[in-house]
Amino acid sequence: MNWITNYVRPRINSLFSRREVPENLWTKCPECGTMLFHRELAENLQVCTNCGHHLAISPRDRFAALFDNGIFKEVTVPEPIADPLQFRDQKKYPERMRAAQKSTGEKEAMLVAEGEMGRTPIVAAAQDFSFMGGSMGMYVGNAIIAAAERAVQTRRPLVLFSAAGGARMQEGILSLMQMPRTTVAVEMLKEAGLPYVVVLTHPTTGGVTASYAMLGDVQIAEPNALICFAGPRVIEQTIREKLPEGFQRAEYLLEHGMLDRVTPRGDLREELIVILRMMMNQPPAVMGDLPAPATPPSAATGEPASPEPQARG
Structure with missing residues (x-):
């Protein structure tokens, strides 16, 4: 019974349990309702790729x-x-x-x-x-x-x-x-x-x-x-x-x-x-x-994706 309780049941639960999904991966455009993936939105400077709404x-x-x-x-x-x-x-x-x-x-x-x-x-x-x-x-x-x-x-x-x-x-x-x-x-x-x-x-x-x-x-x-x-x-x-x-x-x-x-x-x-x-x-x-601007920061971490550090005063 201990073998079933300690090994079999957790194994079954792990197979059927839902995988955890990080939050804030998607943003809903308040103008057109399109669900926007956070990286795609960040790369487009927080502008909706569907309707052009500026977030x-x-x-x-x-x-x-x-x-x-x-x-x-x-x-x-x-x-x-x-x-x-x-x-x-x-x-x-x-x-x-x-x-x-x-x-x-x-x-x-x-x-x-x-x-x-x-x-x-x-x-x-x-x-x-x-x-x-x-x-x-x-x-x-x-x-x-x-x-x-x-x-x-x-x-x-x-x-x-x-x-x-x-x-x-x-x-x-x-x-x-x-x-x-x-x-x-x-x-x-x-x-x-x-x-x-x-x-x-x-x-x-x-x-x-x-x-x-x-x-x-x-x-x-x-x-x-x-x-x-x-x-x-x-x-x-x-x-x-x-x-x-x-x-x-x-x-x-x-x-x-x-x-x-x-x-x-x-x-x-x-x-x-x-x-x-x-x-x-x-x-x-x-x-x-002209020099290019930095790669937009990741919406998930908020950290700059560019290898160039931002100088701080």
Whole structure:
């Protein structure tokens, strides 16, 4: 009986038991419903291969695809006062911060880096919508100022990728103060004669739209990105009227003169290289000779697949 219990039954169970399948191997496109394999989606820069819908992409993954060989150096951002208002709703503000840091692996909602894109030295800043909705707090304000100061110091253009739900309510008026602070940072670039290019991604709303996100020398957006101050649902409830189809989406804003271009993510690097070299009075780049971006990171591990390490500041 021991032989049957200890050997035969476990052997039978092992033959008929279901094999464990790792989670997060597939992602469902929210637009068309297609199930997308994680490696295929990562290789396509988080863009649906069936309908072209642009899913969210982290700043680190974006920079890996933007900079030559995926190599960049982080720019140091001054740390603001933690929890200045001792804010608490259902949770304390520090608890929400720790949860966001754990889920994203990032310190805050904006990453600033410098490197070369098509052999063109640039400074870049990108917001992370998965970090508390990419909300604009004191750290984001410090990050934009640090990016602008670094761009002026090194005589490089600044490229900013916006993605935010607006100001961070846990920091109250201190969050709203980042609107004039970041506007002054943009003026530093303009006084130095350096290009400031904004790429608006889905979604860019609230106080971010009302400040640095709409002050670029060139305004580019990703397809179907929601770009607004107040959202369409709020406007409909206020005016009690049905809004036009596609209202406040990138293509609608392009038609009405608020944007210069709507560019798919896969074409964005080459377009930025052309625009920045033109604005910096540099000769056109020979695209075939440009260093390639890094191989997109694996969606399963989140680690760069390229053998070239990312430099960290």
